[in-house]
Amino acid sequence: MTPVSSHAPHGQSALRTVQVLGGGNAGSSAHVRSLAAGLVARGVKVTVCAPAETERIHDFTGAGAEHVDVARSSDPVAVAGLRAACAGADLVHAHGLHASFRAALALSGRRERVPLVVTWHDRVPAEGPRGQLLRVLERRVARAATVMLGTTPGLVDHARRSGARDARLAAVALPGPRPAADPEDTDRRRPKIRAELGATGRPLLIAVGALERQRGHGTLCDAARVWRDLDPVPLVVVAGEGPLRSALQRRIEEEDLPVTLAGRRDDVADLLAAADLALLPGRHEMGSVPARQALHAGVPLVAADTEGIRELAGDAAELVPADDAEALADAVVRLLGDAGRRELLRANGTRQTAGWPTEDDTVAQVLSVYDELTQVRTFV
Structure with missing residues (x-):
């Protein structure tokens, strides 16, 4: 235009x-x-x-x-x-x-x-x-x-x-992630971001969303108990703030979960571009901005199977039943061990966003x- x-x-x-x-x-x-x-x-x-x-x-x-x-x-x-x-x-x-x-x-x-x-x-x-x-x-x-x-x-x-x-x-x-126009810059920034978050040498899983009950962070913590047994242990970083912060932080510490609450971030696109997977466990998502950000960033997305996400992502996301921590955990473990499936989701995401x-x-x-x-x- x-x-x-x-x-x-x-x-x-x-x-x-x-x-x-x-x-x-x-x-x-x-x-x-x-x-x-x-x-x-x-x-x-x-x-x-x-x-x-x-x-x-x-x-x-x-x-x-x-x-x-x-x-x-x-x-x-x-x-x-x-x-x-x-x-x-x-x-x-x-x-x-x-x-x-x-x-x-x-x-x-x-x-x-x-x-x-x-x-x-x-x-x-x-x-x-x-x-x-x-x-x-x-x-x-x-x-x-x-x-x-x-x-x-x-x-x-x-x-x-x-x-x-x-x-x-x-x-x-949504504006595309800043590094997308410069692949070499992306390659340079990715290890720095992962090191800052404590994800050097281990998978990085990013979840974006307010710390509210409907966003599924309880299900995410339930699934993280399974990921503790993986070697190396994936790190889950949650970008967002909200009323459940204290309760979630207490649970993370008491159960020694591999989860970090990063608070509200102004570099969500960079975080997603550095991630191995993006997670969206909430059962009530309609027109989800985090899902759009993840697909824009070219990161494989694992999300609760809701009408809004199916409508938005098509075949560019791995969908699991809402409130099912076991299904979420299994999907993440399976994707982390299947580079071909992750690459297919990236390609599907690129095709999906091209029509936006x-x-x-x-x-x-x-x-x-x-x-x-x-x-x-x-x-x-």
Whole structure:
């Protein structure tokens, strides 16, 4: 696709957009960074509202956008800050459930109606009181959004069931891992990353995801007990933060499991590129950003067999029954001993991602939605 030099016609003010992020999802943050760069290159003014830590990691200002520090909170102070940042915007685009809920609050009660575009990148259903709260938030967001974009057909269907008036499939591309363009650089970086993690001379297994019950880290720890008997013992590195950190760390220490909790990382693509296998044991994965990152990085993926993962990965992943630690352990042991199968999964992943949207495709679709929703703007 040939880039457009300027989106605004001669004599017309540039489109002013606000991108709202919660700061908790590295994949959606990387997507917004890429989207901001593409929009700015086409003459669109972009403001990214996100926590300061997210700006530090993703450098939205380096992409030509303005950054406004907005906390990941729905308290009145944070919402007021977001409302101020959205003043004068032609359109607001929020990414993820919590960010879009805050955006809906910030835009409510305004005299002039500002279009709200919402992108859902993934969804992890919850049960009990938290699940009920999330469903309430989903319905509120779906009804407030002018257009909802979902990264998979399943997410689009869920948006419609939640009350969305206009739900569409999003052409969302995750930026490829930085080393992919330079194989020699990849070869140099891989041993350094493995040494840093303590995986020299042993298999490295990477799991990416928040430390929450639905992500299957308990199943992962159960499987890791089997891997202790391998020689050499594989190291499992979990990139992510969440409320289960203390409980998981206590279990790892008490059972002497070969698992390291690495916390939130800003180099997930590099970690995956250095791994022998990527693991995704969660039973509730829809439009999974970690799965997309793993396939982009060209690492064989072992994942719980869910509709979302089957839809996303096709034959590029080794699928196991959800919540089945024995099946997960067996699949990993089998793959570690079968270089041919690992290479086949890599090849299948390369073929699968080749059909995914490019970053230019993403910008083009988003701009078409923006144009559809915005009226003729004031001439300068």
